[in-house]
Amino acid sequence: MGVDDVNDKPSSNEGQDKGIGDRSADKLNKVSSMYLGGKKNDMSLINDCGLSSTATTSVNFQNVENHMPFLAEGNKHGTNGTPSMRDLSNSGRAGSVLSFDLDSTTRIPHSVESSYYDDGDGSNSEEELQDLFQNLIARGDQSKLLKNSSKESKGMRLIPDISDVDMVSYNSDSDFIRKRISLSKIDDPDLFHTKLKHFFVLSAAGKPIYSMNGSERLVIGYMGLITSIISSFQESIDEEIKSVTFNNIKVVILNKSPLFFVALTKIKHEFSTSEYGEEESLLGRQLKALYNYLVSILSKSSITRSFRNRMNYDLRKVLSPLDFHNFDSFCMKLTYGFYSDEDDTQFELDFSFFASRLLNSLECSRMRNKTRTRINGILQDSKKIKKDIPKEDDSSSYFFKSETSNQSYLAPDMLFGFITAPEMQIISYLHPKNHRLTTNDISVLLSMITSIHETRKSSSVAEDSWVPLCLPDFNSTGFVHIFLKVIDLSKYVAVDGIEIPYTPITIALISGNKNNFFEIQEISKYIIDRITGSESLRNELANELTQSKSLSISQDLNIPSIKHFMFKSKQSNQFITSDAKDFTGSIDKSIVINLVYFYSNLYHSRTDGKLSALSSNRRLNYYHWVLPDNSVIGFMLIHSDYEYYCLCDGDISSSDIITNSLNIIRWCQKYKKRLFIGDGVTFS
């Protein structure tokens, strides 16, 4: 690895980017007016641009105020002009499978990414999309002809553009995973340097708190280096996040003084910067997730307090082995979509976790509206439970019980309620009318629920947890208390004799008062009684949850050709994905790594801009990867209401992609009440 290469010249992309933005703004206006003038004729223009285009067509329009529709183009400065950020990262692929050679005369890329912005009327006129897409694809077609004949390293299939200069070959995918990806905490500098990704958490005094890889001795050696990088940033103290890109390494530092969170990557698709700045980039969000976890268990104020008196305070002593395990798990899942422990005895594929962080949205359980409404109703009713026990000395008020005010609610301090399925899928969500939790906070909460669920798996003891948790956006200085209970629907006696499989659900009730355990427990009993007491509801729910576990495009949607998709509803900020195992027919670590690679590239190929809710803009993007043994097409459609991403085989026709994608989108919209919980249910 090249931590030692740190002295290499940092590339300054910012300046160049701006230049492009300016020129593009002109271009944008020109192109958009032409486009608006006559749609059909201007297709030739698209063609012109497209056919001679090099690798990229996405341009950052950060300084464009009006969101005019534009045709992102690439030929002019793709070949002659200043390379954009993405050009740079693409050119960095020179040694990898998906590279194109800037010096070669062919100028034909192996990976072609195209995009199109359109101000259409918001409806997905299939014909129009077909037209647009044909033109986009026209640019990429030739790439198929060029399969790289040079010797491939096996592991390169997984993450094709790693930025290493000297990529030694690996015997197999699993050899590659073991050496370059898997966690390793041993004291081996070579292995440490081989890893593609590193995360560090350290204190301002340079004391290591967490490292994804390496032994403590090894990591301490790098703390000095990292603190010196940090201190070189500290002149601009108001900046919370900083990034620096060396030749083949990108480092992002999140300054949450007294703590620093550092990510270091050699994976090219993680190099991309978001149009909203580094905070919203892939690495920025990953660091934020680690920070949020730490705040959720300790609270911001207690972290600050710990370091106030002693700069060399060792935060590790308040962290448990479980916390370090959770850090490991986050780091792996955020980067690769799976977690496996060091000796690989147990692993967990969790593409959904990765997807939720990539799309910055939440996953819900698929469920018929009728069932969900019943569960919602129970959650709403539970909030209205009144205190049961009258005071012995005021029997007079007993007559007027039904007329007493809100004071008599059993748990006035109950703030939020969740019912979830173990895979972090929300079944139902209750919140006060005037307040809702942010996506961040819900993610933090769901992580904690998963963590508890994991620890319970090995035990048959039915216990109720009472857990202090700090919700970073809700209140970063204090704790709420969460009542948590996992129940297995199959354990409840069925009079009708219908056997159902093991179906755990979690009830999570959030209280603002730490002394309220027994009141909240009372509420949970009510909820459980109502859910399990009704045979029909219990069976219905178990049935829905079993079905909800998988979503097969070919079976559930009856749509061929598309191998995998993700659909995000922008309004509710919730998403669904189809089964990862449908992508190639089976599922293992390699396939999840593949999915992560494809979707990261596809996602970051968007230069979204600020699609306001009022605008009906939509945007197409297309990516074509030619791999040693097959090729894959990624397609993205961003609309003001939704984002749609999909993957399919490289030999599928463009009209099939559009037709089938539109069918999937229609399906998602038709069943949105089943797929998403929307705003949840409220109480006032």
Add this chain to the structure above:
Amino acid sequence: MDGERIPGYKVVILGDTSVGKTSLVHRFLKNEFNEHTANTIGAAFITVDHNSNVNPNKRVRLEIWDTAGQERYRSLTPMYYRNAKAALVCFDLSSVDTFEKAQYWLEQLSLNSSSEDTKKYIVGTKSDKIAEAEEIDHVKDRLDDTAVIFETSAKTGQGINQLFDKLVDDVDEQIFDEFNKRCEEELRRESENSMINVLSKTVHNKYSCC
């Protein structure tokens, strides 16, 4: 669970992190043991009816608070031992340093006036991999003469049932008396209530909402 009317008996389990508090509880409840029991987050609440083997009629509903041993939860722990009838203060027999933390909880229990009535049990865990006998003697020296150390192992099951049997044996008769009295009182009130309900023509449901 509500069918049988037996008195509740609040028990809190205290001790340093990773001494085996959760394993102790799980062995007692389900006779199961897992080497890789994860850290408890916050606290876990479990109820179980238990009677002493010595006196089968003496039956209580144990309301067990299995607390997290981590430093960061320390400030929350008083809420669990407040009003507790019994406290199991655990330390690891194979790592007697953990006795420091046990000592700390014993002191806190004594200092806290509301927990004066809390019966304290000193529980040594992991007796299957016990440290030097000398060290254990050293620990005993630091306790007063009357104190007993229950040596247990969640792994082998040694001493666990004996501990909880003793716990129930020790329950004061007074608790049963008070409980019975309260039951009678409740019965009396309930019959009155039914009269009242008829009068006010509202059927008061436990979960009524307005």
